[in-house]
Amino acid sequence: xxxxxxxxxxxxxxxxxxxxxxFDSITALIGANSTGKTATMQALVKLFGTTQSEREIHRSDFxxxxxxxxxxxxxxxxxxxxxxxxxxxENTSGSxxxxxxxxxxxxxxxxxxxxxxxxxxxxxxxxxxxPEGSIDTGYFFITSSxxxxxxxxxxxxxxxxxxxSNIKCIYPCPxxxx
Numbered sequence: 001x002x003x004x005x006x007x008x009x010x011x012x013x014x015x016x017x018x019x020x021x022x023f024d025s026i027t028a029l030i031g032a033n034s035t036g037k038t039a040t041m042q043a044l045v046k047l048f049g050t051t052q053s054e055r056e057i058h059r060s061d062f063x064x065x066x067x068x069x070x071x072x073x074x075x076x077x078x079x080x081x082x083x084x085x086x087x088x089x090e091n092t093s094g095s096x097x098x099x100x101x102x103x104x105x106x107x108x109x110x111x112x113x114x115x116x117x118x119x120x121x122x123x124x125x126x127x128x129x130x131p132e133g134s135i136d137t138g139y140f141f142i143t144s145s146x147x148x149x150x151x152x153x154x155x156x157x158x159x160x161x162x163x164x165s166n167i168k169c170i171y172p173c174p175x176x177x178x
Contacts, residue, residue: 004022005083006021006044008040010077011039011062015063041169081119082119085115103115109145119142121138123135123136
């Protein structure tokens with residue numbers, strides 16, 4: 001199983017247009033300050049962090065347009081989606097083939113093409129009379145093709161936390177003793 005891409009919308013420095021970041025065998029995030037390098041890693045932690053506090057969405061996680069004050073944010077929706085591919089399934093003649101624990105959520109676009117899974121965090125903010133506002137967050141398998149832009153409740157399958165614990169993102173790396 002390999003992370004192929006992450007899609008981000010309205011999360012921190014990422015605005016209302018969906019941003020897609022593709023991953024290869026080795027991927028480096030290079031760019032000027034405030035271009036989203038740290039936000040990309042934090043997005044992965046929001047999906048696959050090891051603790052509840054790492055995965056929690058706060059008002060400050062929602063994108064605010066330039067010149068907009070945080071207190072002017074009335075409502076907003078964000079999503080972070082990870083797409084995983086399974087290169088080990090492409091060559092089934094050897095002993096390296098495997099079937100991951102999420103096989104029932106595989107998406108197959110075309111015959112003879114390898115399957116993939118889509119894991120999505122969706123969160124909405126609504127201003128209310130509390131300092132943090134009302135924030136609702138859910139984690140889902142999306143069982144429709146990436147080609148299908150219309151994500152309905154029929155293809156949005158809630159994920160139980162114990163299933164998500166099979167994937168972990170640890171950032172920043174713990175400091176090693178000298």
